[in-house]
Amino acid sequence: MSFSAKDIQTYRRDEKSGHKTLDAEEREELVKTYLPSPSSRQRSSSRAKKQGSSRLGVRRFLKAQLYALLYLFVHAVFSVYIRIRIARHAVSNRLVAILKHHYNSPEYIARDVADLKKLPEHLSIILTLENAGKGDALEKLVNEASEVAAWCAAAGIPKLSVYERTGVLKRYMVQTHRSVSQRLKIWFGKHKAPPVALFARGAPPIRSHNREGLDLILVSEDDGREAMVDLTRVLTEMVQKEKIAAQDVTMDVIDNELSEAVMHEPDLLISFEPYVDLQGYPPWAVRLTEIHCALDNQGVGYQLFLQGLRKYSQATFKLGK
Amino acid sequence: MSDLYLSHIRNWFWKSPPAEWLMRGARELLIGTLRQGPIPKHVAFEMDGNRRFAKNHKIETIEGHHLGFEALARVLEICYKCGVKVVTVYAFSIENFNRPRGEVKGLMAMAKVKLEQLVQHGELLDRYGACIRVLGERDLIPEDVLPFVDRAVEMTKHNKDAVLNICFPYTSRAEMTTAIKATIDEFTSPSQPSKAPFSQTRITQKIRSNYSKQTEGLDSIKETTSDASPGSDVDDSMSSATALDPESPPLQSIAARPRRLPNPENITADTLNSHTYTAECPPLDIFIRTSNVTRLSDFMLWQCHQNTHIFFLKCFWPEFDLWHFVPVLLEWQWRQKKLLEKESPRK
DSSP states (O other), rough: OOOOOOHHHHHHHHHHTTSSSSSSHHHHHHHHSSSSSOOOOOOOOOOOHHHTTTHHHHHHHHHHHHHHHHHHHHHHHHHHHHHHHHHHHHHHHHHHHHTTOOOTTTHHHHHHHTOSSSOOOOEEEEEEOOOGTTTTTHHHHHHHHHHHHHHHHHTTTEEEEETTTHHHHHHHHHHHHHHHHHHHHHHHHTTOOOEEEETTTTTTEEEESSSEEEEEEEOOOOTEEEHHHHHHHHHHHHTTTTTTTTOOOOOOHHHHHHHHHHHOOSSSSEOOOOSSSTTEEEOTSSSEEEEEEEEOOOOOOHHHHHHHHHHHHHOOOOOOO | OOOHHHHHHHHHHHHHHHHHHHHHHHHHHHHHTTSSSSSSSSEEOOOOOOOOOOOOOOOOHHHHHHHHHHHHHHHHHHHHHTSSSSEEEOBGGGGGGGGHHHHHHHHHHHHHHHHHHHHHHHHHHHTTEEEEEESSOOOGTTTTTTTOOOOOOOTTTTTTSSEEEEEBBBOOHHHHHHHHHHHHHHHHOOGGGSSSOOOOHHHHHHHHHHHHHHHHHHHHHHHHHHHHHHOOOOOOOTHHHHHOOOOOOOHOOOTTTTOOOOOOOGOHHHHHTSSSSSTOOOOOOOOEEEOOBBOOSSSSTTTTTSSSEEESSSSSSGGHHHHHHHHHHHHHHHHHHHHHHHHHHHH
């Protein structure tokens, strides 16, 4: 409510009459009270201003001090609030995780998703490599990816893409594939485990069997803007060599290429960070993706995954209409 | 019954001059306080929820859009007072053309009226250095709105202090496609000779043409230029030869002298970025979407793919006000401080 009620009424009356009651100057008068003092370009040094400057200087100094103090105060209050919020979320998340644990059994997960109206066909997650990869960060990452893959297989989601900024998993594809397959065998039993096919751009796919199972796609920062830059280079060369004409390059062509080479659009994107930051995720793919992220979340948790699925099943896609 | 009276009394209280003066003072204080910390340079708003708000409050949809416009005015006041340099808003998507025709017509009429009004305040805009830019696919703007759009943009082109980007009609994929096509065009047109600072070819040609002007022989000019061009400086003269010499079809068919085109290997993400609509704007810091929808919906996909803090708020756009923006800004400032702390001990 920054504009006074009287001014709002005047404005609305003017608008209803087709802007005929107020003319340009009157409108400027209306707005002038809300505008800040003009920027430093307006250094119109009138003598009157200079004479009163000593008084204004003190006032300005005091005002600056007041603002600085208030700023510290507001941020102190906010820090306290945020820490309380983080603590509260941590405790409640831990409680819920214990109470509603899935016990590594696909049946629990299948039961949890049974009452959802729709499931995403393609789920994407953003994982973070901690500590710049030192220590057991890589192992932790592979573990997290395997966990999520197991949940997806249990819930019946056919495609999972794992985005990790540095793309370290792409260098260890065989080990990742082995870890995921083993996790699925633990969950489903040796013979009923769905096969996993691992894909990454620029590397041959690794499949366990030729049956339909879970498709796992590894995505990294290179598949974001850099992939589009590569595509532009290829298209430029083709146009330079006159294989195609410049006006043949349309959104469909680009969409087709990026979908085939990198990945199709995910339906749901889950970020396990405490706030939503895409960290270089491929910009073309994330157009209509539901993004789920829980405030102050720490680490990869099953409850967040379930919440994301619930949110997806309730979302309506109107496509602009 | 008493609820109604209470709400009436409350409304009367809040609308009374002393209460309004207090609120105004509190707002100024809050904005001045937040200015002491880091302020984002570029904020994007996806103004969602006008129709749902209208339905909830049982008013017409177009009224909801009008209230949305008032909310936009409020938000702009807050942002520019806080010191934000660029505000980008998603006014109309290319997909929104599929909406009922009455609504689309109403929105276009509103756009026309507001732009027309804005154009009358040129001096005020110049005083604050305010610049209006309309981003999007220009050929989809209806013909009656187009002249107002052009006038508003032309009038404020030279200002740089407070920029408002109105995305109308816009889809991010169309923007990225345009950027790719523009990059392709840039790299498939022969490099212009004028890009070289001083060109020996040009100098010799000028001197010779001065001589020939004295002797008044037009044919001799043509002969001298065609003689001068082959052997001269290597950098970009090959393309200048084909450009200047009108009798060059044999040159083009001979593969021995290919057209020197820029190398596509020089294309980088920055090249593509320079062809997007927001090329001159600082990188996006905060992205806010209202009405509890957690999608990006084809807005600013290229710009917010990293280092942008994305907020999804539950309120509807016509309700958006300082009290919703302050927590967003506080959290962003807090997060910036944390990121700085994380980076500094490493150094």
